[in-house]
Amino acid sequence: MQLFYNPDISENTSQIIFTKEESRHIVKVLRKTKGDLLHITNGFGWLFTAEISVADIKNCVAIVTDSQKQPQREYQVHLAVAPTKMNDRYEWFLEKATEIGIDIITPIICDNSERRVIKTERFEKILQAAMKQSLSCYKPTLQEAIVFKDFMEQPVLGQKFIAHCEETNKKSLKKEIKPNQDITILIGPEGDFSVKEIEQAIQSQFIPVTLGNTRLRTETAAIVACHSVAFVNEL
Secondary structure, eight states, X not given: OOEEEOTTOOTTOOEEEOOHHHHHIIIIISOOOTTOEXXXXXXXXXXXXXXXXEOOSSSOEEEEEEEEEOOOOSSOEEEEEOOOSSHHHHHHHHHHHHHHOOSEEEEEXXXXXXXXXXXXXXXXXXXXXHHHHTTOSBOOEEOOOEEHHHHHTSOXXXXXXXXXXXXXXXXXXXXXXXXXXXXXXXXXXXXXOOHHXXXXXXXXXXXXXXXXXXXXXXXXXXXXXXXXXXXXXXX
């Protein structure tokens, strides 16, 4: 099955008109013709089946024949991850985390962050492509970048952890995760969280954790954390 993405459709939509770019892909690249079925999601859990009524390379039209709400996990995963110096590493994290299963992503700007300005347009495209590739009907929410201090002042989901490299008393993340509960995990920049940030997180009830015996890059640590949550919840 190939999955298409259209955020503007809902369970009440009866007809879908594809953009010029999508129409060309459907008709010329995929060689779809009138009567062929397409599968589309709006990224909010709905899976639509639509039959092509007009197979035009510039203006493809399909009639919705079925719509079903896909089941959602009982818990939400929120990763707050500092932007990496190289954008392609953060994009890799976004792609793989979407494939594994993540609900909310927040770029956090830390004391040791080397990148403080990010452009979310390309990040959104990465999320859309990964959602379609993994045949998921739920697109992760990418929040605006926020300074660490301000993030600490916001309410967060369920279990709260901060993964850092300081030689202090830390617990194993995989042993602390409780199945079927919302979870928020903080992952710092290449230079790690500052001591001040770690202390501030602990004051906000975040539990310091380790992700293993080796020192991981930011994007690798984020994927390990994401997979750990998925693994524990599949047991």
